[in-house]
Amino acid sequence: MKSNKRLFKAVLLISGILIIIATGFLYSIRLEEPLFFRHYYDELISSHDEEPHHEMSDFSYITNRYDERVVDRMTFPEEPDITIQVSRDNHFDVLYYANNQVHRSGNIVGHYSVKKVNWEIVDVPEDMKLDNTLITQVRFFFDDSSEMLVDIGEVYLSRHGYNETPVEHIYGSSSTDGDIETKYVFKENATIVSVNSPTLASIPHIQSLKVNDKVYESLEGVHGEKEDTLMISSVVLPAEENDYDLYKSQLQVVFRNDAGEESEGILQWVTSAGNYYEFFDLISYIETRRGDK
Amino acid sequence: VKSGLNKLFWGVLLISIHLNLNSFKIFPPFIGWIVILFGVLKIEKDDIWKGSTALKTTVWTLIILDLLEGIYVLSASASTSSFLPLLFYPVFLIMLELFFFHLVFEKFVTYFNERNQQDNVKHYIKKDKTYMILMGISLVLTIVSLSINHMLIYFVSSMIVLVSRIYMLTVLHSLRKTQREHSHTTNKKTLAKQST
Numbered sequence: 082m083k084s085n086k087r088l089f090k091a092v093l094l095i096s097g098i099l100i101i102i103a104t105g106f107l108y109s110i111r112l113e114e115p116l117f118f119r120h121y122y123d124e125l126i127s128s129h130d131e132e133p134h135h136e137m138s139d140f141s142y143i144t145n146r147y148d149e150r151v152v153d154r155m156t157f158p159e160e161p162d163i164t165i166q167v168s169r170d171n172h173f174d175v176l177y178y179a180n181n182q183v184h185r186s187g188n189i190v191g192h193y194s195v196k197k198v199n200w201e202i203v204d205v206p207e208d209m210k211l212d213n214t215l216i217t218q219v220r221f222f223f224d225d226s227s228e229m230l231v232d233i234g235e236v237y238l239s240r241h242g243y244n245e246t247p248v249e250h251i252y253g254s255s256s257t258d259g260d261i262e263t264k265y266v267f268k269e270n271a272t273i274v275s276v277n278s279p280t281l282a283s284i285p286h287i288q289s290l291k292v293n294d295k296v297y298e299s300l301e302g303v304h305g306e307k308e309d310t311l312m313i314s315s316v317v318l319p320a321e322e323n324d325y326d327l328y329k330s331q332l333q334v335v336f337r338n339d340a341g342e343e344s345e346g347i348l349q350w351v352t353s354a355g356n357y358y359e360f361f362d363l364i365s366y367i368e369t370r371r372g373d374k
Numbered sequence: 375v376k377s378g379l380n381k382l383f384w385g386v387l388l389i390s391i392h393l394n395l396n397s398f399k400i401f402p403p404f405i406g407w408i409v410i411l412f413g414v415l416k417i418e419k420d421d422i423w424k425g426s427t428a429l430k431t432t433v434w435t436l437i438i439l440d441l442l443e444g445i446y447v448l449s450a451s452a453s454t455s456s457f458l459p460l461l462f463y464p465v466f467l468i469m470l471e472l473f474f475f476h477l478v479f480e481k482f483v484t485y486f487n488e489r490n491q492q493d494n495v496k497h498y499i500k501k502d503k504t505y506m507i508l509m510g511i512s513l514v515l516t517i518v519s520l521s522i523n524h525m526l527i528y529f530v531s532s533m534i535v536l537v538s539r540i541y542m543l544t545v546l547h548s549l550r551k552t553q554r555e556h557s558h559t560t561n562k563k564t565l566a567k568q569s570t
Contacts, residue, residue, distance in 0.1 A: 082483055082502075085506065088506050088510075089476050089506055092506055092509070092510040092513065093469065096465065096513045099514060100465065100517055103462070103520070103521035106521060107461070191522050191524075192522070361522075
């Protein structure tokens with residue numbers, strides 16, 4: 082029975098040592114405050130009616146697994162007059178309660194949780210000029226009355242109108258891998274004069290442009306005859322290791338028709354692939370970000 | 375003894391059954407531990423074990439912990455569930471269970487030793503070792519799974535605990551059998567003595 086007693090003590094000793102190591106590890110990886118990913122977004126605010134219209138967007142962040150706080154308000158300190166609405170619940174969901182619970186917990190990855198803040202701009206002062214206005218900081222207000230100022234990356238705000246463009250959207254498809262394909266048809270002869278997108282240059286992606294199956298290097302200068310098809314496809318390249326930066330780019334394209342009239346339209350979205358998070362990748366991402374500070 | 379062993383057997387079976395309705399336990403493990411406590415008391419009453427205070431204290435601890443856990447789960451708030459030391463609570467329960475059954479083995483080995491049944495002594499020392507190895511593996515896996523919140527590893531460790539309990543059931547069944555055979559032999563010897 083002596084050897085059994087030794088085995089019993091060994092089991093307890095190993096377990097005790099492992100618990101001490103594990104507790105130390107868990108304390109070392111705890112986040113003092115949520116860590117927001119870096120976002121590189123083009124945000125367009127249309128104003129064809131009196132009311133500005135902005136498509137719902139989101140910011141993602143990592144927090145501790147048991148942090149059940151949610152963001153219920155946010156502001157841009159650089160542009161405090163812009164009113165933003167944060168939406169945290171989908172009230173139309175039949176399983177509203179379950180959905181709310183999931184939202185509070187976020188996407189659990191090991192001892193972290195990856196959460197999203199859904200937001201939209203609901204009011205912009207009429208006289209405010211928005212032409213690729215750069216936002217680098219966001220102040221988030223949590224439902225426990227705490228708040229934090231975050232360096233969010235680069236968010237460019239622009240106004241655009243609903244103009245008639247010489248191209249008509251035929252179909253579009255997108256995948257969670259960040260592959261997007263969109264087809265347009267020219268309604269009249271037109272040339273693409275310029276393409277504007279502040280964030281496109283920072284997105285690791287491949288874009289292929291075709292007019293009637295003819296490949297073009299760049300959209301600028303592309304000429305299409307009536308009924309020609311314009312096919313744009315983009316593939317976001319795999320992020321570098323531990324790079325969870327988020328991208329959303331929109332091409333603001335200026336067309337000129339044969340009559341010399343210019344019109345502006347939005348042609349293409351390039352968005353990040355849906356990230357798949359691993360616990361240890363998040364730990365090393367957090368370490369890298371801590372080192373950056 | 376047989377009746378005490380029966381209680382231990384049914385107790386182990388009951389602690390292995392989990393019937394939950396969301397977080398509410400329809401069939402909480404403390405019922406099984408109460409049955410086990412009665413088993414311990416019965417065996418003690420039959421004067422098979424001497425000094426089973428440690429056994430009784432362990433069972434009482436497990437009963438109280440399970441009751442407290444039930445109350446905690448029903449009233450848990452987000453702030454208390456993040457309390458780090460509570461994360462390893464399942465490990466503590468496995469440790470107590472291992473301690474209890476290791477003591478049970480020890481008591482029976484002493485019992486067989488006193489009656490000079492060396493085959494049974496060797497047999498149950500071996501069984502104790504196997505049980506401790508199984509529970510030891512489960513302890514390590516549980517600590518690892520809780521440290522990285524890995525559901526698959528946690529599932530495997532829970533399965534090993536289940537296997538350990540099934541193993542314990544076979545041990546208790548074999549003890550009942552041994553006890554039965556021992557009673558038969560004793561009865562035969564008594565009858566033989568009476569007839570002479």
